[in-house]
Amino acid sequence: MKKRVEVAAGVITRPDGSFLLGQRAPDTFYPGYWEFPGGKVEAGETAEQALVRELDEELGIRVTCIRPWITREHRYEHAHVRLHFFEVTAWDGEINDHVHSALSWEHAGWLGVGPMLPANGPILKALHLPRWMGITHAVDIGTKVQLARLDAALERGLRLVQVREPGMPRDELASFAGAVIRRAREYRALVVINQDSGLAHELGADGVHLPAAELGRTTARPAFEWVGASCHCRAELERAAGLGLDYALLGAVRPTLTHPHRETLGWHAFAELVRDLPIPVLALGGLVEADMEPARSAGAHGIAGIRGVWLQS
Incomplete structure (x- = not known):
């Protein structure tokens, strides 16, 4: 040996x-x-x-x-x-x-x-992963407002979007996600669909994003160009890496409106959790553009946000 x-x-x-x-x-x-x-x-x-x-x-x-x-x-x-x-x-x-x-x-x-x-x-693909991910929340703010904020964010340089709309009826979700993909294509931005692999295939999305529970049930990498997962602990991060996923989200670094009572990590714990992982990790949870430098100093590839990424839109 x-x-x-x-x-x-x-x-x-x-x-x-x-x-x-x-x-x-x-x-x-x-x-x-x-x-x-x-x-x-x-x-x-x-x-x-x-x-x-x-x-x-x-x-x-x-x-x-x-x-x-x-x-x-x-x-x-x-x-x-x-x-x-x-x-x-x-x-x-x-x-x-x-x-x-x-x-x-x-x-x-x-x-x-x-x-x-x-x-x-394999490092080349990781370098192709954008540093910012915008996560949609049209159910909260309305599809018209979300699409307007998406347009502005794409114009400012956003190149990675996750369509995540829990509770949205599927036909409405298909229409909304299709509109997101059409806008993203104009900027060569990537779009991943949260959880619904069938819809991602149907719409020609770039990939799928697995919630932590779905990651736990998954035994093989889904057949998409880009596949990521939401993680909250080292075991989930290692599972995502073991499946050969392209990235992971890890949080929450700070308190969020989505999960106000969840225990937060802070940058020190974040850095310890992502140490020596073979895939890039995006930090998530109450973050804005000004957090990019501390995030990357802690070993993050970049930042994902449900609200912060749209603040300037």
């Missing part, structure tokens, strides 16, 4: 959303393959410390903003590796590569280089 090797990898991003990839040199395993920069965690180092050191050695930059993200394991022929991915959004110095054959700035939606190192491939 191969010993597990701990590796730190950096998703170095620019404001336009592009990220840096390096091509492995001819004298390494998988020569010519592309990867996220980083390297082995040495004895006495944390993964974060290792990445800061590696990026200094490999690229000549000094990291000034680093956030924990996701952790994935992969078994190569030569090693069993656990890769701790961090997002790096600020640094000092000019990038000057010392170990790769080439460097390239890429976008998740239109990768121009390849092949990717197998362990790094």
Whole structure:
């Protein structure tokens, strides 16, 4: 049995959303393959410390903003590796590569280089997941108001919408969800339907979102491009990851109008729950746009909101 090797990898991003990839040199395993920069965690180092050191050695930059993200394991022929991915959004110095054959700035939606190192491939889809999810509540505010707020949010940059309307009659829900999908398509935004896989198939939605109870009953990943789940504990998060889902929602971080008496997590507990998970997690519960920075610093991919996301709409 191969010993597990701990590796730190950096998703170095620019404001336009592009990220840096390096091509492995001819004298390494998988020569010519592309990867996220980083390297082995040495004895006495944390993964974060290792990445800061590696990026200094490999690229000549000094990291000034680093956030924990996701952790994935992969078994190569030569090693069993656990890769701790961090997002790096600020640094000092000019990038000057010392170990790769080439460097390239890429976008998740239109990768121009390849092949990717197998362990790094799944990261590309996670990078394609938008940072904001808007969760509809037309039952509370009316479909006309909700669609108007959706239009405004899409114009402001919202690119991920969950249609969640408990209690809405199905024919009315189908009409409303169809209107959401048509609007979202104009902006290339993703739409997932809460729980109703049949309706999601019928309307051509991008995916389905599983409530926690449905997640507990699910034994195989539903056949959609995008599948996520609502979670409230580590066991549910691990179940979502085990099913190969694309993301999870975790909350509530703060008190909400939807569940005013539910015990809240706070950022420290949130960070502990999402530590070393292999899928991105969106924070949920009483959050607004200003919470994006503390959310990502706690290991969240981004934020989901039932009300906060529409506040500026």
